[in-house]
Amino acid sequence: MPLIELNDLKTYFYTEDGVVKAVDGVSFDIDKQQTLGVVGESGCGKSVTALSIMGLVPMPPGRIEGGEILYHRNGESLDLASLDPKGKKMRSIRGNEIAMIFQEPMTSLNPVFTIGNQIMEAITLHQDVGKKEAKTLAIQMLEEVGIPLPAQRVDEYPHQLSGGMRQRAMIAMALSCNPTMLIADEPTTALDVTIQAQILELMGDLQDEFDTSIMFITHDLGVIAEITSYVVVMYLGKIVESGEVHEIYHNPTMPYTQGLMESIPSLDVDKGRLEPIKGVVPDPYDVPDGCPFNNRCPHVMDICKKEDPPLEEVVEGHKSSCWLHIDH
């Protein structure tokens, strides 16, 4: 049984300019100890999917319009979408069983508290320990994530740490309650490549050690290839392709995924001229009818403009949402 099961999740935002269907019918599973990659360009709904699982969608203007987020634990199944985001149950899960790390470590740490304080807050909130013990645990966690001199660093403020160290502190905080699932939203995007390599290595090691499932959100196809086993490609709030990472990279079937692969310069092969996807991502208030990608797709057919293709299996374990591969 998977750990998390998303069934037809719909998260909409009701703004003055219209309805933004940020997540529009997304379904996928996250298995225990799996690393799932979610990839897509800005505005594709990958972050809102994560916020929906965490119960952190700002309401209003946002609303979970439909679907379920089933969380299976110890034999019971909870629908996180129907829980009160401010209720006791959700609060006992958030940060404790499902934790999240964010892109920008400087803005997600509170500048007026020491990092030790912030990690201790997470620990004392969810575990029955005293202040002193919490501090010992915090120091242990900082050591675990490779921060040198943890006993000293625990009393420092976020601005005293470098970008990479701050992200390590964030990871320490997220893992302090030994969560079953970690959502990482572009955790290395703001970091330099050599520091990114350190953080990716650390996350891999910690996953082995703590048996955590990871949902890794990024726009970087390189990072996805590096650390995930299963990948979900999103475009305008929908999943357009999903499957094993090898399968998706070597045999992409949806023209959007193909376009993404073609448009990145690569270190391993010389591409000559890049083949960009034409046009731009449409305005989220004004998504085209039918397949959301139809106005940029090089293989567009009549049916693409009328009907949205379902996400169907093309090869075993490889789903694609494209009329090219579905009988109609």
Place this chain on the structure above:
Amino acid sequence: MEPDRLLDVSGMKKYFPVRKGVFRRVVGHVKAVDNVDMFIREGETLGLVGESGCGKTTAGRTILRLIEPTAGQMLFRSEELGNGERKVVDIAQAGKKELKRLRRDMQIIFQDPYSSLNPRMTVASIVGEPLVVHGIGSKSERNDRVKELLRAVGLTENHMKRYPHEFSGGQRQRIGVARALALDPQLIIADEPVSALDVSIQAQVLNRLDDLQDEFGLTYLFIAHDLSVIKHISDRVAVMYLGQIVELSSVDKLFTDPQHPYTEALMSAVPVANPDFETERIVLEGDVPSPVDPPSGCYFHPRCPYSEPDCSEEEPEFREIEDEHYVHCHYAEDLELGGLASMESE
């Protein structure tokens, strides 16, 4: 200066003072650019790559004299007005009048297409402003030139009366490119021009820059932190670390046969978009040291996996180890470093 070179920089330094206390006493210097030597040939693209804080942006801006250099010589082969003759001038020594003249030959494209366009100006006035500043053409001539420039970057004249907020990130970056091209410059310094863009849009802008280089005979100094982009666009590449160039060579040589340990580590750290691509990852310890107080000897020695005792004592020279392959390392010849050739795809 050799005849095929457009720009020849030697000993370029930029130190920013660090001030403290009530009297704002100078207590130290941030050595943002610390003794940089490089040249750019006419019509080529020199890639300048490095991590944040390595001084690559400062280097670019110092060449344009948007920032005053602390020391160094920056020779530039400038086009004489009218008769088309060329003469070599030292940008660092240029007076006010000469500098304004030089600005017609050197332009910049900025990283952030949101903050580098004035939101209260129309596209026509943004792109046409350099022409106004330099007093080129009559109003209608300028108008025609703006139309021509917009077409060159893939926009249309219908866009002229619109404001920056009406455009997407990729389109804004094109407006920035059109502005840089307005004075028909020889050298364009592109400071991370695609790093704020989504990958599909990034490819559009990179292709466009490629086409424009052929069309207008441009020379690029292309500053970026993304090694894949650098490899794609550059003819030669300079790798910067803590204000110094640690390695400079042709793009093929640098990627297949790096000679500096930092270059090797940087390349191995980049995630490659191919799940079967196995690399021997070199994870560097620690962070980049502060440029206020750089390490003794070789700046890279505290993080270098191959460092020897004398690396902390003596600063290596920036030397040519083979034809046009410059390295800033004592032991370049003795080290067996792995480039992309050693990373095998299964």
